[in-house]
Amino acid sequence: MSKSHLQQSTKSLIPWSTKPFIFSREILVFFPINILSNKKPRKNQKKNNFIVHYNAANSTKAVLSSTKKSMGVKVVVKVQKSVGGTNLGLSRGLGDLLGKSLLLWIVAxxxxxxxxxxxxxxxxxxxxxxxxxxxxxxxANFVFPEDFGDVGAILVENEHKEMYVKNIVIDGSPHGKINITCNSWVHTKFERRIFFTNKSYIPSQTPSGVKRLRERELVTLRGDGFGERKKYERIYDYDVYNDIGDPDGNDNGKRPVLGGKQLPYPRRCRTGRSRSKKDPLSELKSDFVYVPRDEEFSEVKSSTFSGNPIYSVLQAVVPALETIVSNPDLNFPQFPSIGSLFNVGIDVLRQENKKNGMFNVVPRLIKAISDTETPQSLQRDKFSWSGDVEFARQTLSGFNPYSIRLVTEWPLKSKLSPEMYGPPESAMTKELIELEIGGSMTVEEAVQQKKLFILDYHDLLLPYVNKVNELKRTVLYGSRTLFFLTHEGTLRPLAIELTRPPIDNKPQWKQAYFPSTWNATGAWLWKLAKTHVLAHDSGYHQLAKNSLCYRAIYYSNK
Incomplete structure (x- = not known):
């Protein structure tokens, strides 16, 4: 290293001419290392300057740089503010003023x-x-030694109140900008949290410098199966449901353990609470329910949840109330009745016969709150739910965005048996679709340019139509819905086809509906057709996707 570089480096690191020490909880010492020794350098031995961190209790911690070429680097840690704006107490404010807020270790x-x-x-x-x-x-700005190599991880020690660290960026290193995504709570001096760089590796290719840290992090997340869980912990350990009853508080409070080979059941997070005195297989109940810290509600969601109590309660209570206060033969008499749910509220009366009432089990669960929160879309337009724009939007961002697919061939045809379900050709013909497109292109051009998309429940539902239609007050069709991708990048519904298979010597029935119908009856039929499609879409999500594809497979592996 050149002499000029050494002088410049010393000038930037040691701004004092007479006082080489900074006194605080840890003594930071800046001086040439040869001052520590009375030995003179041997002949031909190069003189080295070092920066040493010295701790009064733990002696020397690390040698940070040598005479090898180094460069200045900046690290930025982004911390999310609390909902109230700041959660800085006196101690935290002093820590920030003294420059002792976050302690970082850059790991090679x-x-x-x-x-x-x-x-x-x-x-x-x-x-x-x-x-x-x-x-x-x-x-923070620091000197990055040339021989340090690539950064593998950062250890973070929070010097005061718990904080939510979003990400860490190291800028100016020889390897370019280094991003570390955290999105995690860092507790007060509980542990040195490890955050690895965003670069992914398979286990066999894990960099040698962070293998030990990877193993340590895995042990931390798994836990050892002992001890009671604390709020700040991040342990993902699981247990059976053995806290359903209350044996100590009630002679009849003993309940079976859900889970294991005898009563298989999904697991819950292990809490490690004390065992019941009367039933050693059961845990004692507690007001605190352990959830790994990063899985808890964010402050924004928590404030929204508690700030809108009726909205929160109704989400869980209304389904349970259906068996008590609902009548399947009652309908909304008019559209304003739907809006009254939000600006008038739900009148839930106590049952005169409390033996069958839910309030006998959960007294005072629902308080006298008259209004519910009106959805923002209804605040802007109370009939927005019936529009074609909202219909297309919900196809992509509603209950089931996974069923829509690109149309790759034309004409549309069913793959079901014509003998059982009728002619396979679709009622949405080339001429009708081109009329809805507006003459800007042919159907073949739209298919080639990837402009046509379809939500197809025709073959999926048609085998069940006749059986479902035997139920009282229930109607089912097979459906196809065709969408057109506009130049604005949004979808526009072109047509909906509803189909019934042959039954009782009656032929197949099918009908195509279009949004450009100018007569009033056709406009209402178009709205009813969209209602059927939405029912098919949400029903398929609940039964096929959610219950069969996700839950059944997930629980079978427990």
Missing amino acids: AELDPKTGIEKPSIRIFANRGRDMDGETQYE
């Missing part, structure tokens, strides 16, 4: 090739910087 990705052990980590304090867009930035 590879081992030292000379020694075969981990390279000394770079230890720095990040000071509180500016606040912007609901975030607080903590920044």
Whole structure:
């Protein structure tokens, strides 16, 4: 290293001419290492300057840089603000003023090739910087040695109150900008949290310098199966449902354990609470329900949940109330009756016969709250739910966005047996669809340009139509819905086809409906056709996707 570089480096790191020490909880010492020794350098021995961190209790911690070429690097830690704007107490404010907010260790990705052990980590304090867009930035500048190599991970020690760290960015290193996505709570001095860089590796290719940290993090997340869980922990350990009853509080409070070979059941997060005195197989109940810290509600969601109690309660209570207060033969007499759910509320009366009432089990569960929260879409337009724009939007961002697919061939045909279900040709003909497109292109051109999309429940539902239609007050069709991709990048519904198979010597029935119908009856039939499609879409999601594809497969592996 040139002499000019050494002088510049010393000038930037040691701004004092007479006082080489900074006194705080840890003593940081900056001086040439040869001052520590009375020995003079041997002939031909190069003089080296070092930066040493010295701890009064633990002696020397790490050698951060040597005479080898190095460069200045900046690290920025983004911390999410609390809902109230700031959660800084007196101690935290003093920590920020003294520059002791976050303690970071920069860890090298590879081992030292000379020694075969981990390279000394770079230890720095990040000071509180500016606040912007609901975030607080903590920044630090440090010297990055040339022989340090690539960064593999960062260890974070929070010096005061728990904080939510979003991400860490290291800018200016020889390897370019390094991003580390965190999105995790860091507890107060409980542990040095490990955050790895965003680069992914398969286990066999894990960089040698972070293998030990990877193993340590895995042990932390798995836990050891002992002890009671604390709120700040991140352990993903599981247990059977053995806390359903209350044997100690009630002689009849003993309940069977759900889970295991005798009574298979999905697992819950292990809590490690004390066992019941009367039933050693059961855990004692507690007001605190353990959830891994990063899985808990965010502050925004928690405030929304508690700030809208009727909305929160109704989400869980209304389904249970259906068996008590609902009547399947009652309908909404008019459209304003639907809106009254939001601006008038639900009048839930106590049953005169409380033996069958839910309120006998959960007294005072629903308080006298008259209004529910009106959805924003209904605030803008109370009939927005019936529009074609909303219909197409819900196809992509509603209950089931996975069924819509690209049309790759024309004409549309059923693959079911014509003898059992009738002619396979669709009622949505080339001429009718081109009329809906507006003459801008032919159907063949639309298919070639990938402009046509279909939501197809025709072959899926048609075999069940006759059986379902035997039920009282129930009607089912097989359906096809065709969409056109506009130049704005949005979908526009072109046509809906509803089909019934042959029954009782009656032929197949099919009908295509279009949004461009100008007569009033046709416009209402189009709305009813969309209602059928939405019922098919949500029903398929609940039964086929949610119950069969997800839950049945997931629970079978438990």
